[in-house]
Amino acid sequence: MSTLELIWDTKTTYELWSWTNGATHYTAQLVRRIKKDVYTVRIGARGREPSDVVALKIARGAEDVEDMGREAAFYEQQLKGLQGTVVPKCYGFYTASVHGTPLGCLLLEYCSGPPERIPDLNRKVLRAAYALHAAGVLHGDLDAHHFVAMGRDLRIVDFSVAVPHQCVSGLARRAEGHGRHHVCGCQELAVLESTYHARC
Ligand SMILES: [Zn+2]
CATH class of the missing domain: 3.30.200.20 (Phosphorylase Kinase; domain 1)
Incomplete structure (x- = not known):
């Protein structure tokens, strides 16, 4: 207690x-x-x-x-x-x-501040989202305002509508960072891929 x-x-x-x-x-x-x-x-x-x-x-x-x-x-x-x-x-x-x-x-x-100044932001967004899914969590509302700066790092915030999740995406490949484009079968990650990958 x-x-x-x-x-x-x-x-x-x-x-x-x-x-x-x-x-x-x-x-x-x-x-x-x-x-x-x-x-x-x-x-x-x-x-x-x-x-x-x-x-x-x-x-x-x-x-x-x-x-x-x-x-x-x-x-x-x-x-x-x-x-x-x-x-x-x-x-x-x-x-x-x-x-x-x-x-x-x-x-x-306490994480504050817009993430625009984070170096290599788009890659970090994708890496963080993949890590989240690999841990078994679907965020449910991964808009830009839920990516928040913590120094030079990035945090995903607000799990108020999150649900447990078994991801079907190519986790290992992405985690190893070969930089290969892989649109996965997971909707939340697929949306991020199309939004952020182009900017990587
Ligand atoms: Zn997933």
């Missing part, structure tokens, strides 16, 4: 729990809102001054918290080996009941 003390403002602090995040106890302090239900927070080990800035996604109500649990499960299972490279590092999924309403918090590496 792991806990998250979320300091929302001077008057409000939430106490949340996780049963899948080892024995890590965090304190998080709200920094600012980025967009609807997404914030930046500073986190640190419980009892210490929070220091690292990470992203916080919030879900309210039973249905949304359940959806967030599904997204968190991808990070904890299929995407575990890709955290911090192809997808953001995940710091845990925490839940609580606030005045009877379920609250969910997903803590993720």
